[in-house]
Amino acid sequence: MFIKRAKSRPSLRTRDSDLPESTNTGSPLAKSSVTADDAMGDISMEVDPDESSGSIMERKKAQKKDKQRTGGKSKSSGSRLSFGGGEEEAGGSEPFKPKKSLLSQSIKLPNPSIPSSSTSTPTGSGSGNGNGNGLYSREYLSELKASTPTRAPRTTEIQDDEDEDVDSNGLSKIARDKYSTSIIEDTTPGIPDTAAIAAAKAKRQAALESSIHGGMGEDYISLGSGKLAIYDGDSGPHPESRLMREDDEEGDGDEDMAEYTEAKDKLYLGREANKAAARRLKGEIGELIAEREAEDEDDEETLEWERAQAHRAGRWEDEKPEKMTKQGYKPAPIPTARPIPTISSAQARLAKSLADLQVDKSTNVRNLETVARDLTSLEQEERELKLEVEKVEGKREWVEEFRNWVEMLGGFLEEKYPKLENIETDSIAHFKERAQMVNSRRSADDSDDLSLFLGVPAPNTEEDEKDEFGRSTESEAGPSSIRRKIRRDQRIARRGKRRARSTKSITEEQGYSTDSSLAEGDQEDYRSAQVHLERRVHALLDDVKAEDFRDPEKGLMVRFGGWRKRYEEEYVNAFGGLALVQAWEFWARGEMVGWEPLRSSKTLDSFSWFHSLHHYSHPPLHRTEQPEDDDMDLDDEPPLGPDGDLVASMVSSAVVPLLIKAFEAGAYDPYSMGQTRRAVDLVDVVREMMGKDSRKYTTLLKAVLGVYHEHLLSLSSTISSILASGSIPPPAFDPASRPAMERYLTRRIKLIKNMALWRREAPQETRELVIRLVGEVLRPILGKTWDGGGKEMASKVLTAATGLLSPDLVGWLQQGPGSRW
Template sequence: MADFPVVFKRTKSKHVQRSRDTPVEGNDDAAEATANVEDSPSTLATKLKKKARAKPKSRLSFGGGDEAEDGEVFQIKKSNLSRKVSLGKTPAPPGKPSVESSPRSNSGPVYDAAYLSQLKASTPSARPKLPGEESFDMSMNVEDGLSMVLTDPSADPDTVIPSASSIQAAKEKRERLRTTAPAAEDFISLSLTQREDNYQGPHPESRLVREDDELGEAEEEFAEYTSAQERIALGKKAKKVEASKRREEMQELIADAEEVDEETMEWEQEQLRRGGHAPELLGPAKEVYKPTPIPSETPIPTLTSAIGRLTQSLTALTTSHAQNTTSMESLAAERVQLEAREKEMREMIVQAEARHAWFSAFREWVENVATFLDEKYPALEKLEDEHVSLLKERHDMISKRRHDDDADDLSVFLGVLPAPVADVDELGRAVEPVDNATRKDRRSARVSRRSNRQRRATSDEEEGYSTDSSLGPADAADYETAIGDLEGKARDVLADVRADDFRDPGLGLGKWFGEWRHRFGDTYTGAWGGLGMVGAWEFWVRLELLGWDPLEDRRSLDSFEWYTSLYQYSRPQVEDQEPALGPDGDLVSAMISTAVIPRLAKVVCGGAFDAYSAQHVRSIIDLAEEVEASIEPDNLKFQTLLKAVFELFSGAVDNIESLLSPYLSLNAPRFDPEAIPARKRILARQMKLLNNILRWRKYTSDKFGIGELGTRLVRDSMLPIAESGWEVGGEETARRVAAIMPKELQPASLKTRLAAR
């Protein structure tokens, strides 16, 4: 980009080319003409203006007059540079004619339009361009914040092209002045009208004059009616005169009102009568004579026309009679229908009132039941948790005893594990390592339990192994005492209840919901009243099941009172008919699905079920079959119960594997006469668990992978123990396993081992 020279110049208003006056004629015309020829046009114009400035008067329109002639005359000041520059001595640009070449008369210069244009064109407005300068120069406006502009000398000298920076500076200056402008108006308004502070009327810019402004408000014209001429009496005498005048005026008004003009009254009454305003109060109208009209001539009727008219009249009467008869019959039928409808409506109103009264009482009773359940449910749930904790404590005691017995037997024929460094119990106390004396004590206790069991053994018990799932005499007594206390607490839940409706749900819930179903069956069915009753009856069902161990107690579900009550409610008694299911269906199955199955699953998982007990397996199978008979087999809650039993079997197999793993890795057998009986006891206990798994698989049909669980028990637990004493009982146990176990579940290692023999 070319470097433009920066020229700082002061911005000032442009001088307007002044017109030149004609030379003054006189005796010195020749000398002045000679001087004009010698001097420059600027000097000549200055001399002529000095002569003409003293003669004309002031033309100012804002005062002064003739006094301005004697005062100081305004002089145009020029700079020293402008005084030194001579217009005639400045060389004219090339290609332009000189001022001196213009034609002049012999007497002096003629300042016509052509001459002035030529003189303006020949007068330079800037300094001559120096050689080597560019065609563009940059000037800076000092007053506008040194904004640079670009000037093209070849264009019009007055034309200036502002740069982007100068435009931005001008915008910023204008915005700054706008934001910091003084409160007073420092501008000339463009509006044609001048604002004034005084009120100019509703339309000050309009030249139309309102009638009120021109003619006034008619106060003088209507002064008689507007009290404009009234005067206030101030003196005592003036007040008396004013009072007497007022009394006279009132008497005149009363007299005028009492005067009656008959013509005026008659005219008024006539106008009121014509307008229809209270004609009975105005009296009879004035009678006007009207002559009697003369009747028109009527021809004498003939016999034919008379007969025709009579026939026509008879036909019309017959038709009308038939229509009236039909209408009367339809009206009579409609009246009968309306009477029947009215009777139905009255019955509906009576029923609606009775329905409203009954539902109001039913709603109040339901609110009482809800309050009762809100108060009693926390105590019931607390007792249920206590029952589950008792079952879990019993299960933990039996599992720990079985674990210790298995550990003792494994240490006899597989070696004793090294004692742990620092074992602590659940209370943080140090646990002494198990020695031979402790093992002997546990063995003697087991023998005594077996002997006691043999004395009272029955045919359906497996001798010698049923003690795995029973407590000792002392622990059993404590457990029975705790269960008795729990049943006492369950009876105390309703000890403070005196109303039979809340003690027996059959008298409360059964009565109200049964009446609802009998009287308002449509709303009962639409509102699923049976399921609502099941939800309210659940409290008494769970209270009755509290303390019931389904695996130890031989009672079935149909032996409970709630089962009988719901069974009878679901089959209402109808006269001369056998009881059949009502609109709700079998509510017993709904109660089993809603309350019984979740409770059974919680009890089974809490410790009621023992995977080593054949009695528990038979009881759980019987219970599952009983539940399955009341609900659908694919019920989700029923599947939850089956899965809970499977998880208990899986936990038992996991415990065996975790116990056996360190002993198999040690495998340090030693000579002990008790090794063979110990191995047989271990295998017999695992054989018992396998029998229970296979029996449960027979009922559930390999659901949740119960068959794979039996295969894992044989492969990972029973077979390694049997191989450690194959000749002294291991082979016999393996063959018994192969005999009772389905071929598809037998592990390949067992088949290979038996085939090798």
Template sequence: IALGKKSRKIEASKRKDAMQEMIADADEEDEETIEWEREQLRRGGLDPFATADAAPEKQVYKAAPIPPPTNLPELGPAIERLAQSLAALKASHTSNVNAAASFTDEQGQLDNRETELRDMVAQAETKRSWFADFKEWMESVATFLDEKYPELERLESEHISVLNERAGMITQRRKEDDEDDLSVVFGTPPQRDHQPDELDELGRAVPRADPVTLRKVRRVARVARRKHRQSRSALSEGDCEEEGYSTDSSLPPSDARDYRAAIQRITAGGEELLSDVAAAEFKDPNLGLAKWFGEWRYRYGDSYTGAWGGLGLVGAWEFWVRLELLGWNPLDSSDNLDDFSWYSALHEYSQSFDEDENADTSEPPPDDGDLVSAMISTAVVPRFCKMLESGSFDPYSARDVKRIIDVAEQVEASIGSDHHKFLMILKSVHSVFENATIAAETLLSPFLRFNRPQFDPEAIAARNRLLTRASKLVGVMLRWRKYTGDKLGAGALCVRLINNYALPIARSGWEVGGEQTTRQVSIMNEQSTHELV
């Protein structure tokens, strides 16, 4: 569009040039076109260039050529040619049909492959999305455990400390009783090491009490405790005759109240550990861990098996197991392992992948193994061994060794007798007996070196009490040996206690009960050895 004067001028010049070109094209002579037009005019008699004098051209007749004669076709060759053409057409048709069928099958295969790929992509996306949610949830569990584990470990350490303190009080009182009786039998050896004076709140030295007076006070207290026990429960005739057979492992009333209060405080601390948790899946692992790991096992069994999902569940569930076991002392409680909720929950989880869930698949269910035994070896056995070594087990208590055998049988039935965690229990119990034997030998050693007995009417009773307590310790060790055999040298330890502790004491009064007690202990040991053989 020409908008300016100069543009309009240029546009007019272009139109003029175009018109001139058209006129020039019209003026050009086309010889072929002119010749064709003239021929048409001539045929129509309108040729102005034709002369009137021209004579018409005389046409000459030419006969049509006669075609050469040909033989008539025969029927046989024609039929043969037609048969060949028909066979070729049939072969071509068959080839085309086969090709069409092949193309159809190939198209069907491609369609199926496309459908499979689409399904695989959809499944991969579903799997990716599920594992992303699972990872996010596990990270929240890890954060939760990082926050709660330190408090749980603190409560466990406090529980061990309370057990250790109680065992220390009982061991110290028993040691003082044995020292009193040994002083009566062998005499009081002089104190070699100068002990520092005790100071009061103002830093003044507290005068030491006379050892004789202390022995009398402890003797009176021991008699009072024995009368108190007799008043609470009717003792058998054997118990009444065997003074010293009761090793007096009970705490004084004030200390017993403090001990119960400490255990209740620890148990309450464990209950308050989850008081600030609102999500039910973090309070109950059945609603969280069992749900997620069960879904993982059901939907992606190969991945679950390859990643040892069952052991991962055990590792994550350990916090709630240790929280439930907090404050539990198997020697003071009648609760067995299968009485806890985690035991039944893990057992149900192991058995939950049943035939109903596998009805639509021929694949075998993933083998988790025994998750209960894995949890026992992971969380229960180390905790139990730590309690045994901290003084929870009294080597003089027949009730304690019976209870330990019960718990050990449960562990053995779950993880097997050759499992290294089961051997840990055996070693822990053996170490308690070994420490008791070493303590008895250490206590007796200075009295044997001094060995200056004086006439004392209480010597016979004191010797009988010492031998009776030693006999009870040997009896408890033999009962444990009956269960374990001589795996860790329990028989040799019994012989060591008899030779190094009981026999020297018995020799100091062989005619007044020492021989009889020694023979009884030796017979017990021989019977135990015979039963093992």
């Protein structure tokens, strides 16, 4: 058996409700709240009208007033939850009035039928079974358990969609299920009548019409029924609701901690603004640290507490008071009697003081002199520093001016150099055209002579040669062709003119003449072309008005000479002389345009740039630098300057490339003795200026020897083609055959002599050239004409090539084709 609880269940505690009882259906909670008193009818469940009406706060105030009126009477010795009738009668107090919870107040108590078997009404003592002993039987507990609900009841009625969302009071179904009837506060003492409801509806209708027609409508508050709720970040997540959240009232919650976060920090733009903000922040941090340290120092209580903790830890040493020792009486000392000073002692003391003062004076005087000397030296250093500063400033100004001038010079050369190179290209083209004319005429003369004593090469059937009139030359290829006769007559006429102007003998003239002069018409055209080149060179500077750029002696020499005179060390380290030569090259090359180094009598030292650079490379000595003796010859030139010989630099950079191009274009005639001697002299000059191992000298020498190699290749191919099968033989007997052979061999002998002139420059290469010429060209001709004058010509060849031939060629030339050689 179980003892029945007298205290009410939690489900029956106070819960606010103002709805009428008729709106609620029977609830199991209300059913379960029926006690035995209801069945027996002994105790009436009366509800105070003041407690069942009004708001919660009003009911709370009423309960507090009742407690104050009753005082301690409400407290009885028995339990206030006991329902026993005997205790109430013995106490004589007011009858107990049970309070109903809000949920039980809003629910109408049902009156179910009580079974006769198990619902026996308890007695006045509050027993729960039919026996009246206050205990629950097993059947009664089962009935109570069956009538107690385990979850909220579900409505079985099916409502429309509109009823499921919002009711007539503007509450949703979720709000009604969650908060039941405690949401709506009852602010009226009772139910409004029909007149009040009609007046409220009329007022609301008038406010609605006013808002539609543009009125202010301050008293009109829309319930929002039937409208879509649009989310707005500024107005909150539920703008249609009129409930104010706590977060909306207090803000985001960051304002309280804004001083300790970066919520109120500003964003600074710009480097200076960020630096200023960083300085302010650093200052504020320093002030806070200083304030904190000052608080720690001023906090006497904290210091006292720390001292107490240190004393408690046993590390504190109390200051021991000094022991006061009692001293006995000491009488004042009686001064010692001194003798009265005499005059001699006073004089000695004064003399010693005077000597000390003299020493101090001498020391001060020496210090003063030292300071004066230091001051003088400092003033001197100051003056020197001022002079140095002025010198540096002057140097800076001069260097700036010189740099601007060099930039102008660079622009000038960039504009003029391409034009000058075009003129040089035309000049080389003139050399090449003239050389082709002379070589073609000489080749024709050699072919005519060979056709008389050796034969004519076989005609080329693949290529049909045409003359200047478009006629075929195959019919005139023979030794006695009309064309060959015409060329022989022209050659004889040229030789006659030369004999008339020359004093040499006829025998020496036969075959020994170079015959490199042009015809009168060609010579006139060549001369006019050279004059036109000179005019083009002068026209390069017609638009130049500044004398610095027209004459290098007034511009380059003055500027670079001033640089060398002012700052010689910087001038030498920067290779100022080479820079001068590089800039002067434009005017030097322009002066050498049209110069024929092997045909003209104009030499290198005849150019103005040669004398100017030579004079610049030998600057005159100052009088202080001249030797003291007067034995120096006045004709001796000054020594070389720090630049060295700038003429050699100009020859290396401008003259040698010009000579190489001229030799490759045919400006050098290997059959001319005069041109050969001039060429040898030029090469000697280049070797002396740049050295024998210089690359420029080697390149120039190869260009000269290349002319002989090309000529020997042409002669060898001609002889080979004549000696080949199918060639046209010479006439059986022709009185002009022997003179033609002698002329041909004489020209080759002259060629050998010209080669021999290069023996000093290139001995090995010269010997190879002579051996090739004798072995490939002269030996076949001498072998065929040995009996017809070839023997005499062989002795001449041997004499001209002395020391340059191999032993087998020497033996052959001496003994002839029948020997073992």
